[in-house]
Amino acid sequence: MFSIFGCPMHFGVGAPGLKYSLDYLRNRYENLRIVKLPEIIMEEDPDCVLKNRNTVAATCQSIAQYMYSVFETGKTPLFLGGDHSVVMGSASAASVYVKDHFQEEIGLIYIDAHADINTDATTVTGNIHGVPVASLLGLGDPKLTGFLHPGAKIRPENIVYLGLRDIDPPELTIMKDLGIRFYTYPEICKKGLASCLSEAVQYLSRLNYFHLSFDIDSMDPALMPGVSVPVKSGFTEEEVYEMMGTLMKELPIVSYDIVEFNQEFDRDNRTADFVSELVDFITNAERKEAF
Ligand SMILES: NC(=[NH2+])NCCC[C@H](N)C(=O)O
Ligand SMILES: [Mn+2]
Numbered sequence: 001m002f003s004i005f006g007c008p009m010h011f012g013v014g015a016p017g018l019k020y021s022l023d024y025l026r027n028r029y030e031n032l033r034i035v036k037l038p039e040i041i042m043e044e045d046p047d048c049v050l051k052n053r054n055t056v057a058a059t060c061q062s063i064a065q066y067m068y069s070v071f072e073t074g075k076t077p078l079f080l081g082g083d084h085s086v087v088m089g090s091a092s093a094a095s096v097y098v099k100d101h102f103q104e105e106i107g108l109i110y111i112d113a114h115a116d117i118n119t120d121a122t123t124v125t126g127n128i129h130g131v132p133v134a135s136l137l138g139l140g141d142p143k144l145t146g147f148l149h150p151g152a153k154i155r156p157e158n159i160v161y162l163g164l165r166d167i168d169p170p171e172l173t174i175m176k177d178l179g180i181r182f183y184t185y186p187e188i189c190k191k192g193l194a195s196c197l198s199e200a201v202q203y204l205s206r207l208n209y210f211h212l213s214f215d216i217d218s219m220d221p222a223l224m225p226g227v228s229v230p231v232k233s234g235f236t237e238e239e240v241y242e243m244m245g246t247l248m249k250e251l252p253i254v255s256y257d258i259v260e261f262n263q264e265f266d267r268d269n270r271t272a273d274f275v276s277e278l279v280d281f282i283t284n285a286e287r288k289e290a291f
Helices: 017-028 053-072 084-102 132-136 169-178 185-191 193-204 237-250 270-284
Strands: 002-006 076-080 107-111 159-164 181-184 210-215 253-259
Touching (some): 002 017, 002 053, 002 270, 017 270, 053 076, 076 084, 076 270, 084 132, 084 210, 084 253, 159 185, 159 193, 181 185, 181 193, 210 237, 237 270, 253 270
Parallel strands (some): 002 076, 107 159, 159 181, 210 253
């Protein structure tokens, strides 16, 4: 059984369309009449390079607490963003829950056009939706690394990225230094999706619990225009369903997020319709259970 909830986080990128996008989905689709967690507005430090850091931190803490309580009910959390900063809350909850109950580490499957592994020292934009993976690794601003428990939530060797096509140079340095496994979209096209997926599954098969974070901007913006930071090319709908179907069947995924839907840039409800269909797909697909 899934528990679907969301947060219209927009302070991690500052795109106003994100603020009402969750309500748009909730009003339009019956399967998305979901619990909505609000953004928690805090006073900000004007000297901080990361924009809206205190607000994003407080909101992620509340997402983490809510999600932890969902795990305790025995349901599988499926979380809707909002911008991708929210994964600091959702993946932290998965990590801490699994550590508390099974004394094990989680894996992170990160499907995205971007690596989101900047820190306060490397970010060019100051947007926190560009730093969550670093924060989950325990890197960067300490106000973004301690959700639920102090310190790192995920180890570099337990991450796999799929679909990257826009990596900032310092991000590539961090990924290479830490030996993080990633499959760019061009590489997936060259080697074939099925073979990259089976390699990724093999690589991760030593782990028993996963959080999967799906950024809609991993898809081709010509097909899915409703995102804040579009990058040319990317997954088709068919590829996303193949990827999700395989990962869900092969790996015990304990929680999911779908992030970055921005209604302001959508056309003919293409992206909105897809979010609703993807939720239906995930909640009905055959899956490997973890607990
Ligand atoms: N989740 C996202 N859409 N992230 C986009 C990040 C873009 C850029 N690398 C930055 O750090 O600002
Ligand atoms: Mn992202």
